[in-house]
Amino acid sequence: ILVRWVEDQAMRREKARAEQRTDKRLARKHWQMFLIAAAGLLLMIYDEEKRWKKGDEFFYGVENIAPKVASSWTDFAMPLCNMLLLWRVCDLYVELSEKKRKRWQLQSRWDAFVNSSLKYKFVTEVAICLVQPVPWVVYSFSFPGDSWVRHLGLFMFLRVYMVSRIFKDSSLVYRMRHKAFRTGQLQSSSLSFMVTLRAELKRRPLAVVLTAITATVLIFTYAIYVIERQSLVNGDDPNIDTFVKAFWFVIVTLTTVGYGDTYPSTPKGYYPAMLEGFIAMVLTSVLVAVVIDKLTMTGDEKDMFEWVQGRLQQRKLRTAARWFIHAWLKHVFLLREERRARGGPVVPR
Incomplete structure (x- = not known):
C-alpha cells in the first residue's frame, strides 16, 4: 500500500x-x-x-x-x-x-x-x-x-477579450491550482475564467473594477466620437463633435446619471450607447458591491468596535452618575442650609 x-x-x-x-x-x-x-x-x-x-x-x-x-x-x-x-x-x-x-x-x-x-x-x-x-x-x-x-x-475593439486570458494567467488562484489539486483542495486541476474572476474580485476588487471601467470608457469614447463626427461631412451639427463631449457622454451614461445635455445624434451612435448602457449596469452593480464589501467590518473589527462602544457607554454612565451625585449632594446641602435658617431639624427625614 x-x-x-x-x-x-x-x-x-x-x-x-x-x-x-x-x-x-x-x-x-x-x-x-x-x-x-x-x-x-x-x-x-x-x-x-x-x-x-x-x-x-x-x-x-x-x-x-x-x-x-x-x-x-x-x-x-x-x-x-x-x-x-x-x-x-x-x-x-x-x-x-x-x-x-x-x-x-x-x-x-x-x-x-x-x-x-x-x-x-x-x-x-x-x-x-x-x-x-x-x-x-x-x-x-x-x-x-x-x-x-x-x-x-471599430469592430477591432472586440479583441479586448484577449485581456481576459492575460488576467486569468496572472491570477494567483489559477497559478496555484495544481498544488491545490495535489493536496485535495480541488477536484480538478482546471479552473474556468469565472472562478478566477470571483477570486480576484475578492483579492483585489478595486484594481479589477477600475481597470474594467477605464477600458470601457476609453473604447466607447473613441467609438462614439468616430461615429458621430461623420455628421460634419453632411453639413449637420452633431451633438457630439469633440472627444471631450464623447468622454462626458460615456461617463454620464456609465454612472447611470444621464443628464441629457449630450446625446448621440446619428442612428449609428445609438448602438454603442445602448451597449455601453448594459455594460454600465453590470459595472455599477459590481462597483457598489465592492465598495460595500470594503466598508463592511470583519469579525475582529466588529469585536473591537463593540468593545470601544462599551467603554464609551461606561464612560458616559460614570459621567452621568457623577453629575447626579453632585446634584443630589448640592440639593441636600441647600436643604440643610434652608432648614438651619428656619430653626428646624438639619438632617432631612
Whole structure:
C-alpha cells in the first residue's frame, strides 16, 4: 500500500509539472496574441485619424467619395498584422487540442478539437481577428451599408477579450491550482475564467473594477466620437463633435446619471450607447458591491468596535452618575442650609 501511494504521488507530481509547462507555453502565446492585437488596434486608430484629418488627400476622411483608390502603408501593415494574429490563434488552438487529447486520451488532436467546444471558440475567434478596415477601397460609388463598411475598424475593439486570458494567467488562484489539486483542495486541476474572476474580485476588487471601467470608457469614447463626427461631412451639427463631449457622454451614461445635455445624434451612435448602457449596469452593480464589501467590518473589527462602544457607554454612565451625585449632594446641602435658617431639624427625614 505504501509503495502504491508513493507511485501515485509521483505520478501526480509529474502530471502537475507537465501541466505547469503547458501553462507557461499558453501564457507566452496569450501575451504574443495580445501584443499583436494591440498593435493592430494602434494601426487602426492611426489610419482612422490620418484619413480624417488629411482632407485634401482623402477627401472628407471617413465619408470618402473621391474617385480614386485611397491607400497608404497602413493598408499593407494591418492585413499583415491580422495574418500574424491569425497564425498565432491557430497555433494556440493546436496547443489546446493537444491538451484536450492528453486529458481525454484520444487518438489525435483533431478528435479532441472536433469533439469539444474548441471548434466553436475557434470559429468565433477567427471571425473577430479577421475584422479590419477594408484596404484599397474605391470610394467613388455608394451601396447599402457602405458607411458601416467604413467603420469596420471599430469592430477591432472586440479583441479586448484577449485581456481576459492575460488576467486569468496572472491570477494567483489559477497559478496555484495544481498544488491545490495535489493536496485535495480541488477536484480538478482546471479552473474556468469565472472562478478566477470571483477570486480576484475578492483579492483585489478595486484594481479589477477600475481597470474594467477605464477600458470601457476609453473604447466607447473613441467609438462614439468616430461615429458621430461623420455628421460634419453632411453639413449637420452633431451633438457630439469633440472627444471631450464623447468622454462626458460615456461617463454620464456609465454612472447611470444621464443628464441629457449630450446625446448621440446619428442612428449609428445609438448602438454603442445602448451597449455601453448594459455594460454600465453590470459595472455599477459590481462597483457598489465592492465598495460595500470594503466598508463592511470583519469579525475582529466588529469585536473591537463593540468593545470601544462599551467603554464609551461606561464612560458616559460614570459621567452621568457623577453629575447626579453632585446634584443630589448640592440639593441636600441647600436643604440643610434652608432648614438651619428656619430653626428646624438639619438632617432631612
